[in-house]
Amino acid sequence: MVIMKKYPYTESTDLIVYNKKEKKEKKPRLFLTAVCSALAASVFTAAVFGTGMYYINKNNTSSLEAAQNSAYTQQVASSSSDSSSDSAVTTANSNKKVLTIPEIAAQVGPSVVGVINKTKVQPQRYYDPFSGRYYYSADENTDEMVEQGSGSGIIISTDGYIVTNQHVIDGAQEVSIILNTGDEITAQIIGQDVKTDLAVLKIDTDKTLTAAVLGDSTSVQVGELAVAIGNPMGQEFSGSVTAGIISAVNRTMTIENRTYNLLQTDAAINSGNSGGALINQYGEVIGINSVKLSESGVEGMGFAIAISEAKPIIDDLMSNGYVTGRPLVGISVQETKYGLFVASVQENSGAADAGLQEGDLIISVDGQKVSSTTEINDLRDQKKPGDTMVFRVLRDGEQIDANVVLTESSSSN
Numbered sequence: 001m002v003i004m005k006k007y008p009y010t011e012s013t014d015l016i017v018y019n020k021k022e023k024k025e026k027k028p029r030l031f032l033t034a035v036c037s038a039l040a041a042s043v044f045t046a047a048v049f050g051t052g053m054y055y056i057n058k059n060n061t062s063s064l065e066a067a068q069n070s071a072y073t074q075q076v077a078s079s080s081s082d083s084s085s086d087s088a089v090t091t092a093n094s095n096k097k098v099l100t101i102p103e104i105a106a107q108v109g110p111s112v113v114g115v116i117n118k119t120k121v122q123p124q125r126y127y128d129p130f131s132g133r134y135y136y137s138a139d140e141n142t143d144e145m146v147e148q149g150s151g152s153g154i155i156i157s158t159d160g161y162i163v164t165n166q167h168v169i170d171g172a173q174e175v176s177i178i179l180n181t182g183d184e185i186t187a188q189i190i191g192q193d194v195k196t197d198l199a200v201l202k203i204d205t206d207k208t209l210t211a212a213v214l215g216d217s218t219s220v221q222v223g224e225l226a227v228a229i230g231n232p233m234g235q236e237f238s239g240s241v242t243a244g245i246i247s248a249v250n251r252t253m254t255i256e257n258r259t260y261n262l263l264q265t266d267a268a269i270n271s272g273n274s275g276g277a278l279i280n281q282y283g284e285v286i287g288i289n290s291v292k293l294s295e296s297g298v299e300g301m302g303f304a305i306a307i308s309e310a311k312p313i314i315d316d317l318m319s320n321g322y323v324t325g326r327p328l329v330g331i332s333v334q335e336t337k338y339g340l341f342v343a344s345v346q347e348n349s350g351a352a353d354a355g356l357q358e359g360d361l362i363i364s365v366d367g368q369k370v371s372s373t374t375e376i377n378d379l380r381d382q383k384k385p386g387d388t389m390v391f392r393v394l395r396d397g398e399q400i401d402a403n404v405v406l407t408e409s410s411s412s413n
Contacts, residue, residue, distance in 0.1 A: 064315040067157030068214055096282045104227050105241045107283045111212035112229045112276055114178030114238055115153040115164050115187075115201070118145040119171065145174050152230035152276030153177065153201065154285060156314070158211050160203040163314050164275030165290050165305075166192045166412075169199050177203050180239055191317030194413045195258055197290060198310055200317040212277060215284025217263060217306040222246055228267040228289055228302070230276025242268040244300065251303060253291065262303040263287045269302030278304040320410075327385050328409035331356055333373050339363075340370060342393070351391075354402040360393035380406070 099107065151168030155161070162177060169175050175187045185203045192199035224246045231238040244267035251264045265278060269289050278287035287304025316323045330349020334341045340362040345352050362370060365379050366389055380389065385408040392401050 062315040063318040064156070064214075064311060067159070067161055067211070067318070098281050099283050101225075101227055101241070101243050104279055104281075104283050105229065108212055108227075108277060108279050108285070109229055109239055109241070110180045110210040111155045112231075112239065113153045113155060113162060113180065114231045114235050115151045115162075115168050115275055116147055116176040116178065116184075117149040117151075117169050117172040118174040118176060119148050120145060120173055148172075150231065150234055151272055151274040152289070154275070154277050154288065155209050155211050156214065158209050160205060160209060161190070161318060162187065162201040162203065163288065163310070164199050164201065165288065166194055166197045166199045168275045169201070170194075175201060177201065178235055178238065179207060179209075181207070183207060191321040192412050193313055193317060193323050196310070196313050196323070197258075197260070197305065198288070198313050198317065200314055212285045213283065214307050214311060215280055215282065215286045217249075217286045217308040220246055220249055220263065220280065220286055220306075222248060225281045226263075226265040226267045226286075227279040228265065228269055228273060228276060228304075229279065230269075230273035230289055232268075232270035232272045234272055237272070244268070247301075249306075253303065255291075260291075260303075261306055261309055262291065263306050265302050265304065266300035267302060268300070269304075273302075322410045322412060324408065325384065326409040327380055327383050327387065327406035328411075329376075329380060329389065329404055329406065333362065333376065335373060340373065340376070350405040350407050351402070354391070354404040355400075356391060356393065356402050356404065357395065360391075360395050360400075362391060362393055363399065364392045366390050 148171070149168070151164060153162045153164035153168070156163050169189060169192065172189070175189060177185045177187045179185065183205075185205050185207075187201040187203045190200040190202050222245075226244050226246050228242045228244075230240060232240050244265050246263060247266050248264035251262045253260050253262055263278065263286065265287075267278070269292050271292075273289045273292075276289045277285045278289055280286045286307050288307065288310055289302065289304045291303035293301035293303070313323055328346075328349060330346040330351035332343040334343040338361075342351075342356055342358055342360040342362065344358055345356050362376075364370060365376055368375075368379065370376050370379075383389065383406055385406050387406050389404045389406060390401055391404055392399060394400075
């Protein structure tokens with residue numbers, strides 16, 4: 001059911017801040033301070049974790065391309081209507097109009113929305129020593145939803161598809177979208193992917209939606225204008241616009257064993273900006289704001305997922321609800337001081353068909369000795385569904401080779 005109402009003031013925000021430890025002799029490590037609990041796992045699950053490899057079907061028009069056609073038409077119509085503006089500059093090698101920051105804000109601002117992560121009220125039981133009775137802070141059977149965090153999102157189609165960061169909706173039992181008009185609409189989670197920190201939502205509304213145009217981040221150069229639009233510190237400051245430059249491209253950051261290729265900007269990005277838009281001088285989205293580097297004395301180090309790398313993930317989430325082309329082994333692995341043990345085997349998986357069993361001690365994979373789940377991940381990520389991995393395991397004092405044919409993972413992790 002679609003719910004619409006004016007959204008009240010809230011202090012709740014999403015927090016995507018990476019703190020950097022005090023600088024020592026060696027390179028400091030980046031770590032997540034307050035969100036993405038799903039990203040931190042002490043036990044590696046091979047049946048869940050995906051790979052960065054991605055295969056695109058170029059024969060057909062993708063869901064994202066179809067959605068973006070209308071967005072591009074909207075932008076062209078808007079640009080044509082005010083092409084006489086003195087601030088408009090046409091580049092020599094492009095018909096695109098260079099916009100001022102106010103023009104960018106006016107054009108893209110309506111496409112940036114608030115994303116509210118909600119969960120059911122959890123009644124707290126407490127004891128009253130005066131009456132000798134137990135009481136609950138709320139009805140045990142309540143269906144009331146409360147906000148547990150918020151962030152930003154980008155409308156990418158006029159029929160209601162929205163992209164945001166996965167960590168913004170992580171653990172949500174309900175997600176609401178706050179349009180720039182203040183209307184709140186319940187959203188459906190179409191798909192989410194922990195590995196790339198991306199999620200696609202969908203709203204159904206009779207409101208007119210303005211879709212942002214997704215640009216090409218591969219052509220972005222250091223020093224170009226970068227404008228960030230989002231909801232820092234919650235909905236009280238919704239639609240905030242900050243501007244700076246692209247400080248670096250292809251900035252690689254590894255967080256919780258996941259590697260991200262990011263755009264770096266000095267445009268202010270704060271808690272609540274996660275999932276919002278990083279925009280170029282043409283009013284095109286070139287990144288999805290996701291990360292802030294936090295350290296005493298450090299300012300102006302924000303990071304965004306490059307939109308060209310996000311596009312195939314978004315398209316897959318729109319079309320399938322998960323990212324296709326990722327190989328699945330079908331086991332969970334427990335790291336111990338004695339080695340790597342198979343903790344469980346997924347039914348009907350390649351691991352099950354190959355005869356791997358719970359309790360097997362993994363000696364090597366594809367002829368290489370392995371001592372960590374990361375090493376197994378790295379070997380698996382070099383393959384695709386249909387390929388084979390050879391697991392040598394020790395079982396009852398005997399070494400056994402299991403030829404695991406990788407299947408396709410449909411997991412969001």
